[in-house]
Amino acid sequence: MPEISRFLGIVIRMYFEEHPPPHFHASYGDREAWVAVRPLAVLRSELSPRVLSLVLEWAAAHQDELAANWRAMRAGQPPQKIEPLS
Numbered sequence: 356m357p358e359i360s361r362f363l364g365i366v367i368r369m370y371f372e373e374h375p376p377p378h379f380h381a382s383y384g385d386r387e388a389w390v391a392v393r394p395l396a397v398l399r400s401e402l403s404p405r406v407l408s409l410v411l412e413w414a415a416a417h418q419d420e421l422a423a424n425w426r427a428m429r430a431g432q433p434p435q436k437i438e439p440l441s
Contacts, residue, residue: 359424360417362439365410369424369434377425381410390414392421413440 359379360367368380377392381402388400388407395414400407414421417437424434 357434359434360437360439369428379421392418
C-alpha cells in the first residue's frame, strides 16, 4: 500500500496490483474514497463532501503525476511521492 501523498490528515495511496481504470485511494480516518485519474471521477466514496472536495482539488493539480505513477507501478516500479495540497 504505497503512500504517495499526505495532507490535512488525508492519506493518498496507490496499490501495485490494482484493477483498471487507473485510480488512487484517499483515506481520512476510517473512511475511504476511490478516485479515477483520467477522467477525474469518484468511483466510490465514504468521505465527507468537504474532504472529498480537497482530494479532488489535489488530484486535479496532479493528474499527470498520478497517471505516471499508475504506469510505473503497473511496470513493477515504485511510485514517486507527490506534493501535498498547499
